[in-house]
Amino acid sequence: MSKLKEVKYLVVHCTATKLSQRVSVEDIDRWHKAQGWSGIGYHWYVDRDGHIFPGRSEHQTGAHVKGYNHCSIGICYEGGINEQGQPADTRTPAQKAALLFIIKDLKQSYPNAIILGHHDFPNVHKSCPCFDARKEYAVL
Numbered sequence: 001m002s003k004l005k006e007v008k009y010l011v012v013h014c015t016a017t018k019l020s021q022r023v024s025v026e027d028i029d030r031w032h033k034a035q036g037w038s039g040i041g042y043h044w045y046v047d048r049d050g051h052i053f054p055g056r057s058e059h060q061t062g063a064h065v066k067g068y069n070h071c072s073i074g075i076c077y078e079g080g081i082n083e084q085g086q087p088a089d090t091r092t093p094a095q096k097a098a099l100l101f102i103i104k105d106l107k108q109s110y111p112n113a114i115i116l117g118h119h120d121f122p123n124v125h126k127s128c129p130c131f132d133a134r135k136e137y138a139v140l
């Protein structure tokens with residue numbers, strides 16, 4: 001794994017799963033290893049109860065946004081799909097608070113980083129993270 005040198009972006013993701021399906025940080029690690037990656041591609045994970053879990057070290061390049069991994073930190077939350085199978089902002093109040101907490105903290109470490117959602121990057125044809133992260137965190 002290469003070292004992450006410069007952090008230009010903080011990128012918000014979702015697991016694209018229904019809330020009825022629990023996803024642990026270990027699950028993601030296993031899924032990403034199955035993709036042939038060296039383990040979880042995100043640097044931080046926030047589950048639906050608002051627990052914050054470290055993923056890949058912030059010193060290492062992540063695997064979460066094609067073409068921008070070398071200059072970004074990835075934060076993923078559990079959910080993003082409603083029970084009808086549609087993309088939706090399923091974040092719980094605890095999860096919203098935890099996301100705000102971790103993103104604020106990261107913004108202090110990387111004051112020049114721009115906060116974006118995965119779908120704000122070019123050629124990303126998915127809804128991830130299923131809410132407007134750029135708008136929501138514009139004040140940070």
Ligand SMILES: [Zn+2]
Nearest residue numbers: 013014118128
């Ligand atoms: Zn994503």
